[in-house]
Amino acid sequence: MAGPSIRKVVRQQEAAPVPKVMKQGKVVPWLYLAPAILIMFLFIVYPMVNTVRLSFLNKDGTASAATTCAAGKPCWGVFENYHYALTAELDTSSPEAIWNSFWSSSYGNTLKWIIFMTAFTVGIGLAFAMLADRVRYEALSKAIIFMPMAISFVGAGVIWKFVYNYGSSGVQIGLLNAMLVALGRQPVAFVATPGWNTASLIVVGIWIWTGFCMTILSAAIKSVPDEIIEAARVDGAREWTIFWAVIVPIIAPTIVVVITTMVINTLKVFDIVYVMTGGNFGTDVIANRMYTEMYKNFNVGRGTAIAVILVVAILPFVYFNIKRFIAQEAIR
Amino acid sequence: MNRENINKQLGRLPTHVLVIFTVLIWILPTFGLLITSLRPRQDINTSGWWTVVSPSPGAQAYSQFCSSCHGSNGSAIAKANLADLALVAKYPRSFTMIAVLNRQFNGKPHMGNVAMPTPQQVADILGYLKQQATGASAPRFTLNNYIDALVGYRGTNTYVADCQAGKQSPDLHCDASDLLNPRGMGRAFLNSLLVTIPATILPILLAAFAGYAFAWLHFNGRFLIFATLVALQVVPLQMTLVPISRFYAQVGLNGTFLGVWLFHTGFGLPYAIYLMRNFLGSLPRDLFESAYLDGASHWTVFWRLVIPLAMPAIASLGIFQFLWVWNDLLVALVFLGGTTPVMTYQISNMVTSLGAGWQLLTAAAFLSMILPMIVFFSLQRYFVRGMLAGAVKG
Numbered sequence: 093m094a095g096p097s098i099r100k101v102v103r104q105q106e107a108a109p110v111p112k113v114m115k116q117g118k119v120v121p122w123l124y125l126a127p128a129i130l131i132m133f134l135f136i137v138y139p140m141v142n143t144v145r146l147s148f149l150n151k152d153g154t155a156s157a158a159t160t161c162a163a164g165k166p167c168w169g170v171f172e173n174y175h176y177a178l179t180a181e182l183d184t185s186s187p188e189a190i191w192n193s194f195w196s197s198s199y200g201n202t203l204k205w206i207i208f209m210t211a212f213t214v215g216i217g218l219a220f221a222m223l224a225d226r227v228r229y230e231a232l233s234k235a236i237i238f239m240p241m242a243i244s245f246v247g248a249g250v251i252w253k254f255v256y257n258y259g260s261s262g263v264q265i266g267l268l269n270a271m272l273v274a275l276g277r278q279p280v281a282f283v284a285t286p287g288w289n290t291a292s293l294i295v296v297g298i299w300i301w302t303g304f305c306m307t308i309l310s311a312a313i314k315s316v317p318d319e320i321i322e323a324a325r326v327d328g329a330r331e332w333t334i335f336w337a338v339i340v341p342i343i344a345p346t347i348v349v350v351i352t353t354m355v356i357n358t359l360k361v362f363d364i365v366y367v368m369t370g371g372n373f374g375t376d377v378i379a380n381r382m383y384t385e386m387y388k389n390f391n392v393g394r395g396t397a398i399a400v401i402l403v404v405a406i407l408p409f410v411y412f413n414i415k416r417f418i419a420q421e422a423i424r
Numbered sequence: 425m426n427r428e429n430i431n432k433q434l435g436r437l438p439t440h441v442l443v444i445f446t447v448l449i450w451i452l453p454t455f456g457l458l459i460t461s462l463r464p465r466q467d468i469n470t471s472g473w474w475t476v477v478s479p480s481p482g483a484q485a486y487s488q489f490c491s492s493c494h495g496s497n498g499s500a501i502a503k504a505n506l507a508d509l510a511l512v513a514k515y516p517r518s519f520t521m522i523a524v525l526n527r528q529f530n531g532k533p534h535m536g537n538v539a540m541p542t543p544q545q546v547a548d549i550l551g552y553l554k555q556q557a558t559g560a561s562a563p564r565f566t567l568n569n570y571i572d573a574l575v576g577y578r579g580t581n582t583y584v585a586d587c588q589a590g591k592q593s594p595d596l597h598c599d600a601s602d603l604l605n606p607r608g609m610g611r612a613f614l615n616s617l618l619v620t621i622p623a624t625i626l627p628i629l630l631a632a633f634a635g636y637a638f639a640w641l642h643f644n645g646r647f648l649i650f651a652t653l654v655a656l657q658v659v660p661l662q663m664t665l666v667p668i669s670r671f672y673a674q675v676g677l678n679g680t681f682l683g684v685w686l687f688h689t690g691f692g693l694p695y696a697i698y699l700m701r702n703f704l705g706s707l708p709r710d711l712f713e714s715a716y717l718d719g720a721s722h723w724t725v726f727w728r729l730v731i732p733l734a735m736p737a738i739a740s741l742g743i744f745q746f747l748w749v750w751n752d753l754l755v756a757l758v759f760l761g762g763t764t765p766v767m768t769y770q771i772s773n774m775v776t777s778l779g780a781g782w783q784l785l786t787a788a789a790f791l792s793m794i795l796p797m798i799v800f801f802s803l804q805r806y807f808v809r810g811m812l813a814g815a816v817k818g
Contacts, residue, residue: 251454359660399663
């Protein structure tokens with residue numbers, strides 16, 4: 093994103109032309125802004141600062157986190173909550189054990205979520221947008237793919253818990269296990285079996301978010317000028333080549349935006365895990381672990397430390413968003 | 425249709441197959457939930473929802489073992505009329521029937537060449553015959569699950585049946601007041617509405633004010649403050665929960681609607697202002713200039729010009745914020761909890777701790793989806809527009 097320098101754009105924008113007739117006393121704009129800015133300060137900015145402060149304190153915020161160190165164990169002083177948040181799930185007996193336990197920890201699972209959910213939602217979304225573009229029932233088929241976006245994660249959790257249902261007594265009323273049995277296989281307890289369960293939950297996420305990616309990518313594909321595609325056809329390019337060599341490069345900026353948005357969304361995944369497994373059976377993710385520490389174990393220090401780690405993970409994308417915004421403003 | 429045309433259609437076949445296949449996969453889970461929520465509890469737990477249109481196990485077993493001699497309605501042999509309730513009532517248990525099946529009739533085995541049914545199949549057949557003879561075949565679809573979910577019924581029968589028998593649990597009164605039973609989805613629906621409507625209007629109103637200032641008024645720091653808003657859009661809720669719930673505990677806002685409204689307003693604002701400012705900024709400048717030249721004040725311009733013109737943006741934002749708040753679990757969980765349960769809370773509670781049966785869970789889930797679905801399908805255009813304007817929220 094090689095735009096004009098940030099400082100230059102800021103200076104330009106600050107002096108942006110406002111018609112002379114509309115200039116007014118210095119106070120008036122702030123009257124319009126005050127309610128919104130006050131509420132955002134009270135509910136976002138101030139609590140964020142406070143969360144960072146709490147993450148250095150003990151479980152009820154009364155003393156430094158350093159006081160919670162266990163004697164004779166490694167201690168990170170005031171960073172003890174971070175020490176806990178980063179290492180408590182790991183088995184540090186050997187490098188191999190660290191590696192294995194990482195992949196069943198909340199961080200490993202969140203990483204799996206990010207990789208697979210982003211890949212599949214963007215992949216399926218792009219493919220479906222391309223295909224639906226060629227059929228007459230495009231609007232209807234897109235509405236159906238998009239529909240899960242309108243319902244709650246909780247509702248989606250119930251829907252899929254039923255699909256994954258495992259009947260221990262023999263009758264399979266869950267669709268997937270009934271299909272397995274019909275194919276002569278053993279039914280699987282999808283949600284409770286490590287190895288299956290995180291994948292099962294990610295499928296729910298993909299089901300919900302593909303519509304989002306599909307809609308944005310579809311709009312981008314439609315904005316590709318027809319002349320360019322026609323020109324490629326005239327030159328004898330096949331559909332497959334046109335897709336990869338013409339359409340994808342043109343919509344690449346949109347694809348990047350969709351990917352970053354999906355990564356941010358995935359980092360914050362909470363409801364699906366909370367409803368379907370509660371983070372048990374090795375399916376925990378960062379956001380659910382934070383909730384567990386805060387509202388089940390009532391350890392404010394540890395919970396806020398996990399929240400701060402979550403924000404730090406999101407920071408690179410904030411930077412990206414701002415850069416994109418400034419580049420957009422420069423061409424407004 | 426000439427050959428070229430046919431070839432063209434055939435060439436597009438894979439596209440149609442792929443699109444329809446994907447659409448089917450996407451809709452099947454929700455469809456299964458809807459069908460299940462309409463089936464009687466007994467059926468839900470003994471057969472998959474996809475068997476709903478196939479004949480019952482009893483009818484299947486009857487046609488396999490009995491109908492060749494007794495006829496499809498059971499009355500083909502006059503001396504053993506299976507459609508006669510008096511005869512069927514002689515066999516209250518399956519083993520008495522099995523004994524008869526093993527006996528000989530006129531020197532020949534009862535079943536002839538046909539294999540003996542299993543005890544389970546005999547029981548199914550008896551149940552089927554009894555239903556046929558009394559004419560009281562069990563319905564395949566019922567609305568009882570929805571009624572039970574709405575009033576928060578947790579018994580082993582149905583709310584309607586219990587009320588008729590006068591055996592309802594002490595928290596139910598069998599009148600309209602049961603719709604407000606705190607354990608039910610009826611009350612939760614009301615709570616969800618009470619949370620969602622103000623939490624949708626408030627941020628849009630404040631965002632319209634601020635968006636107007638950012639787009640058309642001049643002040644120092646205009647761009648820097650706005651860039652900060654862009655950054656705030658992606659702050660996760662989790663980052664502010666603890667300090668705010670501690671603050672609410674001090675001022676007594678925990679468990680109140682006001683607390684939730686303010687929280688959702690705070691988190692809805694960055695995106696709402698962003699969208700509003702971009703929309704208002706794209707309006708033609710002459711419009712504002714002529715209004716000011718005519719001597720209109722800022723206040724008049726705002727209410728008479730900005731708000732009516734911003735209606736498309738307000739619609740987009742309204743749908744977004746409405747769905748966001750309606751579907752939210754985390755904020756409701758932390759700030760309202762069980763004192764004023766909303767729909768998502770009620771369902772998550774049924775799933776995680778109460779272990780409610782599928783008949784209640786599916787009906788409750790569908791109840792919570794009705795309003796978002798209506799909003800979504802009727803106003804999809806605005807929803808998509810708001811999303812394309814750059815949605816990164818939460």
